Amino acid sequence: MKTLLVPYYEHPAEQPDAWNALVAAAPRLYGVVVNPASGPGTSPDPSFAVVAGRLRAAGVRVLGYADTDYGRRPHADVVRDLLCHRDWYGADGAFLDQVSGEADALPHYRRIEVAARAAGARTLVLNHGAHPDPAYAELGDLLVTFEGPWDAYRSLAVPLWTADHPRERFCHLVYAAPSEARAEAAVHCVVPGDGAHPWGTLPHDVEPEL
Template identity: 55%
Template sequence: MTGTTPDGRLLVPLYVHPAVDPAAWRAVAAADPSRIAAVVLNLADGPGDTPDHVFTEAAEELRAAGLPLVGYTDTDYGRRPHAAVVADILTYRQRHGITGVYLDQVACHPGALAHYRRLATAARAAGCGTVVFGHGKHPDPGYAEVGLADLLVTFEGTWQAYREMTLPLWTARHAPSRFCHLVYDVPADHASDVTALIAARRAGVGCAVPGSGENPWSTLPHGLTAAELT
């Protein structure tokens, strides 16, 4: 499979409804579970206000295929109330049986560490074995301390921006499995270049997609198309 990091772990932000692109969901369901770190479910920047049976059935197919599912919820850089974020997690657990949570728009400054420590603790108490912090850039080193997130998304942006990124020295004190880089607007002929650079930057989890614009994550990662899996 191309477009993944050398240890084969791929984080899949599956931000397209199964009724809109059922082929994408089928392709993910057909993936080797050992190659997938997690599939991120995201119905409406969260679980949505009401159950969606089409989404629920498609998510169940992924779960039945042995893929780890994490639920997306927006923390608005620490501004969203603790109770609202936890309510999202509980809703995902009830509707989709998620085993983890993807907290997005996570603050990077040390002043918010206590807030995110409480959220991580609440997520684990709710049954989430995996907690992902979606910073989108490198945060204060304190966010890598034990007891917060299992996985830090320390880059999310275009291929051009990724080539120009500078890696902070503090990341070398932690295992590559703690870091994830999400790269979009990646031409097919550069998929292998992204893979090599993710590995060189010691991120044990990665994803490269061709999509761009407002929602690049509506496209499948390079190497995870239905044609390549058949």
């Protein structure tokens, strides 16, 4: 079952073994977030283009990263990032980060969704980091309803409205987690990394070959 959504924010030229391990884990991957420079960067990065091609060839969704700054980032800037991910890295999906969960931001995100689909995003992941207004389930294929450390995750409360949707619609991203930690969501990523850059580590059960 494809259960792992991996936001691995390290350069392929610097961590080739880790990227090789991700490609090898393809049968278990829901998708991998491609994020060369908190977005696509200012020009194509050949190393990311190569690894994105390898992931696609292995049947893995390639999700282009775009920060939305909780609705404050202009629509045109977000869409530009998604188009660059498509054109430079062959991204077939989008990972929208720092997505607002408030109902009054829904029109903004509906516009982004329409533009993302028009740009070829077959999969749209919305990273709220917490449970949003239920109406966001109409926009995204996958909602990230938790992003944070393991200590906070252990006391996560799940609202009743989530039971109206399949478990496969929700994702939890957990860091600073011990090796025995397990996520409750059908789609997840649990990593040992901590501090300002936890997503520079692979999930516990995806290990580079030594």
